[in-house]
Amino acid sequence: MRKQNSIFENIDWVLVVFYLVLVLLGWINIYAAVYNEEHKNIFDLTQNYGRQMLWIGTSLVIGLAILVIDGKFYAAFSFPIYIVTMGILLVVLVIARDVQGARSWIEIGSFKLQPSEFAKFATNMALAKYLSALGIRMEDMKTKITAGLIILFPMALVLLQNDTGSALVFIAFIFVLYREGLSQNVLIFGFLAGVLFILALMVPNKILIGIIGGLGFVAYLLMRKTRNNIIVILIITALCTGIVFSVDYAFNEILQTHQRERIEVLLGKRSDPKGAGYNVNQSLIAIGSGGLTGKGFLQGTQTKYDFVPEQSTDFIFCTVGEEWGFVGTAFVLILFTLLLYRIVFIAERQRSTYTRIYAYGVASILFFHLMINVGMAIGLAPVIGIPLPFFSYGGSSLWGFTVLLFVLIKLDSYRMYILR
Amino acid sequence: MYNPGSSQRIVFLGIITSVVIIFLIRLFYVQVINESYSVSATNNVLRYITDYPARGMIYDRKGKIVAFNQAVYDLMVIPKQVKEIDTLEFCKLLDISKESFIDKMKKATSFSRMKASTFEKQISAESFATFQEKLYKFQGFYVQPRTLRKYPNNTAAHVLGYIGEVNDELIAKNPYYRIGDYIGISGIEQSYELELRGRRGVRIVMVDVFNREKGSYKGGIYDTIAIAGQNLVATLDADLQSYGEQLLQNKIGSVVAIEPQTGEILAMISSPSYDPNLLVGRVRSKNYGYLLRDPNKPLFNRAMQAYYPPGSTFKLTNALAALQEGIININTSFPHSFVVGSKSVKCHSHPPVALEGAIQYSCNPYFCNTFRSFVDNRKYGSSENGYRLWREYQMSFGVGKKIGVDMPHELKGLIPSVEFYDKYYGKGHWKASTIYSLGIGQGELGINPMQMANIICIIANKGYYYTPHVIKQIGKKPNTTRNLGERHYTKVSAENFTIIQDGMQRVVEAGTARIARFDSLVICGKTGTAQNPHGKDHSLFVAFAPRNNPKIAIAVMVENAGFGATWAAPIASLMMEKYLKDSVKRHDLEERMLKGYLLPLQNKSLENPALKVNDSTQVKPKNKKDSSVALLTNKKKKK
Structure with missing residues (x-):
């Protein structure tokens, strides 16, 4: 093994560029979603877009810090990180206040953090660590059960926080297990x-x-x-x-009533454009009215005048759809697709099983978020409040995805130094 | 190193790719193929706000405001956009019950879920102020400023008319109007609707999800600007009008006063009248019902719609026609009676007279004889021909036809045609002696007070009239909507009028209407006491003054009041004094007129103390206003 000469040595710049482009597009679209005449400055910290800039800045610092830390650290500390995160999830259950029905936030002064965003990362690490260990074979029942528990434990905790959306994301790990030898019959x-x-x-x-x-x-x-x-x-x-x-x-x-209603709306069994179906209906109106090329930056009336709820967070895709049209939505979707392809490509070039599994985990989580978030915005998935990675407003989610991705970049940059 | 190979990778990438492709197809459908979302987005954000121009105000001839606009607010609702709102708070703010809320919502929804309809009409400015602060809470509701008509002098109800909402029939006929629009329904409000209403404008604004306005759509290129209604200057003298209304209180009758040199109507009174503000706003239909049921028919504009026999005033036109035809001259005298078969027309005791004296004493046989001499005159060949010519003369004085007053619902009156009598009596079976009563203004004649006043204008002008009208200026320009400057000549030449004027002067100075004299003014007048089959004679007086420079011509009709000199002449005289001298010095006479109570019917349906008999002993100049107190006024009920 050799020592890395520079922290930027062997960095996969493609991933970094994808990351930066997505984050930047997200920021612009958050600006459009929240935009109002009184606060035109994109750096205005009283507005979501101003704060998002802070989150982006801190995320870059976090990303840099991750690159600085020795590549061996992550594999070695996978379980401790997992255990600490589980502990925090438990603490959250006890101390969190009820915010819109969910008890998933840690508040330190005015600073709020959503640990479930990091639970995905920690679970991914632990799963990679466990499955990459010597002598672990997916065919063994013990392996299946242990891997299942690693996934289900945080999932259950998040579910107890009443954050169903984030909990469902853990289903994505099924792709990881499949890649590592779980029978295709499961899929x-x-x-x-x-x-x-x-x-x-x-x-x-x-x-x-x-x-x-x-x-x-x-x-x-x-x-x-x-x-x-x-x-x-x-x-x-x-x-x-x-x-x-x-x-x-x-x-x-x-299922809870609102979940039931959302599924009924999705399946067309219930037409309730003012109640349960309001979000999706307005979202579809926003996206649909964008046309081929969109209404133009800051010209989306659905967006500007707040017809779509949660538009800077869960429904950020509407802004893209309304202001940039089909050209914009297709561009973003293809960008994500290329990112996922790139991650899978990176996964398959690893000699380290740990890194490969970790990379698949990253791809699975991002894919699941993309599928559900965009799916709900265009009425193909039930309304499950999970963010569009790198795009949606929110510190916790941006930090979480940044950590997730930059650890992969770091691990990947280390691939030359790992024999196995 | 265990690696299950690339098949899993391909499956995973395949799943990703399929999901993305499905999304792209869906997006292509939603964004490019399906157009309905664009429509929905437009519906979400665009509001078509109608700018209702202020209706023009109306001033009287001295610049007094007689009609203006008060701001009120209509609360509109778009049922589709109404979300869960605090109904209780909403109802409280509007002071309505929950049931009525539900009811109104139902009505609005049944009209249209997508389109705005009026939820609550005419909220006062005060209620609106409190409501507006909370409006953001009530999605789907917005406020439409409107104006309410106000008539500050509570006078001239029949002249001003009133406005009301357009009905479906009207909307079908005139595409300009839409549901909820107001339109003049009678009076000036109707006849000058086009000038008063202005032109409605539409602004397209964008609103946010809370229905807050966010600015104009595309910089306002699709907006149309509202054009304010034009202000009108009426020919009325509001003071004279309301003075006349007071004089006529508790009487049924009518007064029309016209400036002969211009045709400007100075006053047009029909009594009983009503407070024009009663027919404004939300209380209109209710009050309208009350007024409609009133047996004394306050809504009926007698000045232009009532048919009265003109009585002795018709002796003047009768004489003028005969003078012009050379059938009589100033020295002609007739026997002191007029005998037809067993009937004879006698006269009051007065010395034998020539024409002027006959006018002075209103000698019935004289004018019956004049009429017979005219109609049965051999030079016309037959009585039919004679009568036809006589009728033509009369019609040149503006009777038996609409004279074209700039007000709706003018009736033409009645002066029977030859054909009428042919049918009635049979051709050749009638002559002057059959219909002689026309010569003294009785019989089958129907003339409205407007026409009587116009006849007096003609006499004052010695031969012509200008079309009487109530509006002299539109905006800052003279009223040119009608041909108001044209002189309409009669068939009688000017010098013959001098003789008649002499007679009329004698009526006031030494004849039947001495009561009408005041100051040192030269007044020409003529009393009339028109028999009518329904009761006591109508008291009638026509006059103009001053003789040499006529400023006012007036016709006063008081129904079932007896002799012309008793009621009509004093009222006419007081009004002329008021108009020409600006104040009335004959207080005793004024007092007697104001106190006079001549209503045949009590209005029980109103149960209105102000209209009861007992009250007539007290002088109540504001009687008419009091009567409105019992009716609903347009104030919002206090909680």
Whole structure:
């Protein structure tokens, strides 16, 4: 192993440039989203865009600090960081005040931090650390259970904070597990379960059960040659039936009213453009009215006059859609896609399993955020309040994503010095 | 190193790529293909604010304001935008009940969810001030400033008319008007609607989610500017008008005073009248109902719509026609009676007279004879021809036709045609002796006080009249909307009028209307006592003064009041004194007129103490105003 000559040696500048471009675009769009005549200065600290500038500045400092720290530190301290973060999550549960129904903020004076944004990073590290250890094989049941626990523990804590959106992000780690050898059946079954969930809500249960039974019977007629096949068909049919029955219960008993309403709106079962569907409706109006090339910077009426709630945070994508049109939204989406491709590319060039797993974790988390955030803005996903990475206003999330990405940059820059 | 290979990577990248492609397709559909979102965005942010121009004010001839505008505010609602609001607070601010809130919301929603409709009309400036501070809390509501018409002198209700909201029928007929617009419904407000209303403007403004205005849309290039209504200067003398109204209080009747040298109407009174402010704003329809049910018909403009037999005043035009045709001259005298079959027309006791004396004493047989001499005159070949010519003469005095006053609802009156009598009696079965009563202004004649006053103008001018009118100036320019400067000549030449004027002067100086004399002014007048089938005779007096430079011509009609000299002549005289001398010195006469109570019917429907018989013993110059107290006034109820 050699010592690194400069902290910028072997840095993947592509990632850094992507990061800077996204953060800058985010800042401009936050400015447009919050813009008002009285505070025209983008550096005005009383406004979200002024504060975002502070967050960007501090994020760059954090990024630099991460690059300065020795590359070995992260792998070595993965578990301690994970444990400390879990501790903080527990503390938050106890001391946090209720903010819009969630208890997820730590307040120190006027300074507020959302530890769940860092829990993703810590979990990613711990998962990478655990899975990269010698002798760990994904096929082992023990591995699956331990990895599952590493993911589910923070997920449960965040869920207890009533921050459902952030909790759901942990589902993204399924891609990491899949990459490390988890059977593809998990993805297929997950997809199937999702489809069944939607169908169960859309189609009357009796009809759905009938269809499942019918399909099972057809499969039985086609594949009854071996006993094994018959058993598999039976199990799948039974599972599907079970899911269908449990969906109603889960939907009505476990989900909270607003969550239920949002799903109903999404599925078109409920038309409530003033209530549960207001955000999405206004968001679609904003994006849709942008047209091909948009209304122009600061010209979005939906944006300027606050028709879309939460527009600088969860619905920042509307601003892009309204003021920059399809050209703008496509540009941002492609930018994100290229970023994800780049991360996957970086992951696959690692000799270190830890770094590879970590990189996949980063890609999975970013992808999940992108999918849900943009999906809800255009009415393809339920309204789950999670930010668009690097774009949305918010210190915690920007810091969290910065840490997530810059640790990857640091680890990647270290790839030459690691044998395994 | 365990590495399950690249298939997982490809699957992962495949999932990412598919999701992004799905998003791009969706975005392309939403942003580029589907246009409806643009419409929604426009609906969200744009408000079409109608700028209602201030309706023009109306001044009287001395510059006194007789109609102006008071600011009020209409509360508008766009049901689609109404979010959860604090209904309780809302109702409290507006002083309405929750039920009425729900009701109004329902009405607005059923009209349109997307379009604004009026939630509450005419909120006073005071209530508006408190409400406006809280307006941001009530999304979907906004305020539309409007104006309310005010008539500060509480006078000239029939002349000024009133305004009201347009109805569907009108909107269908005239595309300018929209629901909620106001339009003049009668009087000047109606006939000068175009000048008074101005032109509505529309501003397009952008609002934010809280409905706060955020500036004009595209710098205002689509806005149309409101043009204020023009102020009008009326020919009325508000003081004279209200003085006349007082004199006529508790009487049914009418006064029209015109300046003969211009045709300007100085006063037009129809009694009983009402406070024009009663027909303004929210209370209009209710008060209108009260007024409509009043048996004395205060809404009826007698000055232009009532048909009275002109009585003795018609003797003047009768004589003028005969003079012009050479049938009589100044020295002509007739037997002291007029006999038709078993009937005979006799006269009051007076010495035998020639024309001037006949006017002075209002000699009935004289004018019956004159009429017969005219109609049955051989030179016309037949009575039909004679009557036709006689009628033409009369019509040249502006009777039996609309004279074109710049007010709505003028009626033309009645002077029967030859065809009418042919039908009634049969062709050839009538002659002067059949219809002789026309010669003394009785019979099948219907003349309104406006026409009577106009006849007096003609006599004062010796042969012509200007179309009587109530508006002399529009904005700063003279009223040119009607042909007001044109002299309308009669068929009678000027010198014949001198004879009639002499007679009329004698009426006042030594005849039936000596009561009308005042000061040293030369007044020409003529009393009339028109029989009518419904009760006591109508008391009638026409006059002009001063004779050599006529400033005022007046016709006074008091229904069922007896002799012309008893009520009509003193009232006319007092009004002339008021107008020409600016103040009235004959207080006893004034007092007697003010006290006079001649209403045939009590208005029980109003249960109005001010109109009860007992009160007539007290002088109540402001009686008419008092009567309005019992009605609703437009003040907002205090909590």
